[in-house]
Amino acid sequence: xxxxxxxxxxxxxxxxxxxxxxxxxxxxxxxxxxxxxxxxxxxxxxxxxxxxxxxxxxxxxxxxxxxxxxxxxxxxxxxxxxxxxxxxxxxxxxxxxxxxxxxxxxxxxxxxxxxxxxxxxxxxxxxxxxxxxxxxxxxxxxxxxxxxxxxxxxxxxxxxxxxxxxxxxxxxxxxxxxxxxxxxxxxxxxxxxxxxxxxxxxxxxxxxxxxxxxxxxxxxxxxxxxxxxxxxxxxxxxxxxxxxxxxxxxxxxxxxxxxxxxxxxxxxxxxxxxxxxxxxxxxxxxxxxxxxxxxxxxxxxxxxxxxxxxxxxxxxxxxxxxxxxxxxxxxxxxxxxxxxxxxx
Amino acid sequence: xxxxxxxxxxxxxxxxxxxxxxxxxxxxxxxxxxxxxxxxxxxxxxxxxxxxxxxxxxxxxxxxxxxxxxxxxxxxxxxxxxxxxxxxxxxxxxxxxxxxxxxxxxxxxxxxxxxxxxxxxxxxxxxxxxxxxxxxxxxxxxxxxxxxxxxxxxxxxxxxxxxxxxxxxxxxxxxxxxxxxxxxxxxxxxxxxxxxxxxxxxxxxxxxxxxxxxxxxxxxxxxxxxxxxxxxxxx
Numbered sequence: 001x002x003x004x005x006x007x008x009x010x011x012x013x014x015x016x017x018x019x020x021x022x023x024x025x026x027x028x029x030x031x032x033x034x035x036x037x038x039x040x041x042x043x044x045x046x047x048x049x050x051x052x053x054x055x056x057x058x059x060x061x062x063x064x065x066x067x068x069x070x071x072x073x074x075x076x077x078x079x080x081x082x083x084x085x086x087x088x089x090x091x092x093x094x095x096x097x098x099x100x101x102x103x104x105x106x107x108x109x110x111x112x113x114x115x116x117x118x119x120x121x122x123x124x125x126x127x128x129x130x131x132x133x134x135x136x137x138x139x140x141x142x143x144x145x146x147x148x149x150x151x152x153x154x155x156x157x158x159x160x161x162x163x164x165x166x167x168x169x170x171x172x173x174x175x176x177x178x179x180x181x182x183x184x185x186x187x188x189x190x191x192x193x194x195x196x197x198x199x200x201x202x203x204x205x206x207x208x209x210x211x212x213x214x215x216x217x218x219x220x221x222x223x224x225x226x227x228x229x230x231x232x233x234x235x236x237x238x239x240x241x242x243x244x245x246x247x248x249x250x251x252x253x254x255x256x257x258x259x260x261x262x263x264x265x266x267x268x269x270x271x272x273x274x275x276x277x278x279x280x281x282x283x284x285x286x287x288x289x290x291x292x293x294x295x296x297x298x299x300x301x302x303x304x305x306x307x308x309x310x311x312x313x314x315x316x317x318x319x320x321x322x323x324x325x326x327x328x329x330x331x332x333x334x335x336x337x338x339x340x341x342x343x344x
Numbered sequence: 345x346x347x348x349x350x351x352x353x354x355x356x357x358x359x360x361x362x363x364x365x366x367x368x369x370x371x372x373x374x375x376x377x378x379x380x381x382x383x384x385x386x387x388x389x390x391x392x393x394x395x396x397x398x399x400x401x402x403x404x405x406x407x408x409x410x411x412x413x414x415x416x417x418x419x420x421x422x423x424x425x426x427x428x429x430x431x432x433x434x435x436x437x438x439x440x441x442x443x444x445x446x447x448x449x450x451x452x453x454x455x456x457x458x459x460x461x462x463x464x465x466x467x468x469x470x471x472x473x474x475x476x477x478x479x480x481x482x483x484x485x486x487x488x489x490x491x492x493x494x495x496x497x498x499x500x501x502x503x504x505x506x507x508x509x510x511x512x513x514x515x516x517x518x519x520x521x522x523x524x525x526x527x528x529x530x531x532x533x534x535x536x537x538x539x540x541x542x543x544x545x546x547x548x549x550x551x552x553x554x555x556x557x558x559x560x561x562x563x564x565x566x567x568x569x570x571x572x573x574x575x576x577x578x579x
Binding site for chain 1: 381471473485488514516517518521523542545550
């Protein structure tokens with residue numbers, strides 16, 4: 001892996017356009033993904049509202065890989081589904097999520113307000129490629145990889161039949177999927193090859209943003225490393241990569257920046273080297289989560305995350321926090337200078 | 345002792361995933377089992393939990409040779425072993441509240457009268473709050489549901505615990521909390537443990553010794569290096 005550049009400021013463009021060495025257009029200063037006040041609320045029976053994603057601001061540049069980490073049930077996957085318009089009917093989304101394809105003259109598209117037709121024809125697979133959580137479940141079990149990949153190529157590029165076979169093999173090669181396995185069915189593939197097949201399909205549309213929702217769940221360590229290294233490779237090739245994961249070890253391996261989510265909010269965004277190394281996380285929750293790793297103190301964060309339907313008025317972490325003061329229970333800390341904590 | 349001797353096991357129509365595997369766990373011992381995907385870790389765990397009948401080989405639980413698996417296993421043996429699976433969503437009945445999930449083994453074994461006493465103690469031991477107990481699986485997170493599944497496995501106070509990738513769906517904090525709950529139960533009761541995981545660091549931290557199940561090659565028994573590490577693995 002090449003030394004990874006650290007992007008300190010959210011709006012700084014990634015260096016990928018410079019390192020690729022091909023005659024690509026001049027660096028586009030606009031981020032590939034720009035979230036502002038993204039909020040997702042689920043309306044429940046009895047008038048209850050569950051705020052799964054709460055006022056998220058985030059920028060992601062081309063060539064950059066950001067890992068979104070947090071406890072189960074903190075809203076990570078809801079954020080990913082919101083970008084693809086795949087939320088259930090009782091979800092209410094507000095804010096903006098601009099997705100921009102670098103080097104193209106088209107204005108950034110707000111995927112939150114886009115109608116379903118736009119999402120289907122312009123966003124899914126074309127602006128945002130999804131690397132699924134479970135490739136074995138994502139692929140159709142009754143068709144070969146070639147058949148599924150060819151369909152994706154034809155749908156996204158309208159490739160004529162005569163050229164489809166060659167185009168499919170090129171698509172497979174981009175995810176390093178071996179051509180002699182194209183005629184296999186998903187159940188005949190190992191976990192790693194199934195992951196590559198799913199990644200190949202995600203890459204077909206040349207989406208500038210790759211979204212990987214828990215791409216390493218249930219994989220063994222070798223396969224985890226392999227999978228995240230592939231994602232890193234796609235970031236180095238100039239894509240913006242957003243990885244949603246609970247696996248901090250995988251996040252450390254792949255990410256330029258880490259965003260920690262707690263109870264629907266981002267509580268800290270930090271460059272990966274300073275988050276995992278020195279000086280370490282600044283938010284007490286991020287600190288506790290990292291210390292819970294078996295390679296560190298292996299002590300859990302006390303208590304459990306709050307109910308998203310009944311968030312406390314102040315900082316949502318205050319009831320579990322050793323540093324909480326009266327201010328924490330009454331005032332919601334604003335996100336300033338990389339963290340949302342009164343004491344950081 | 346939980347003794348697995350010369351096990352060959354697999355699934356119909358395919359070559360066996362385990363061949364001649366041996367493993368002995370002493371009372372109170374925690375053994376970690378690791379290996380790459382598809383090497384037969386989970387199959388071995390299922391055999392040890394009396395949930396999968398091996399083609400060859402013997403399983404002996406506290407001196408009792410096992411002759412039946414699944415529903416054919418005698419209750420006295422089945423209830424000695426508690427199991428926690430990888431995916432809580434697939435191992436909890438979606439129609440039951442968490443309280444009923446936890447109390448199910450007591451009810452199924454004619455110990456319904458103990459439920460009012462044991463339920464608060466069990467839920468507290470895994471860190472579940474009372475308010476969560478009235479919910480159904482779809483209303484809680486994976487981590488909370490796995491806590492209930494662990495409490496269910498502890499309900500009958502088993503002498504042995506089999507944790508098959510118990511924490512691989514979970515974040516670091518919930519992982520540490522669940523491992524802590526298992527360890528405080530083991531400290532209190534002296535139960536033995538077979539923990540399957542692909543997380544090397546976790547098993548090293550958690551278990552007394554770790555054995556590696558290799559796919560296609562003879563594996564090695566590692567860590568503590570005691571005399572009983574004569575386990576050899578081929579597949």
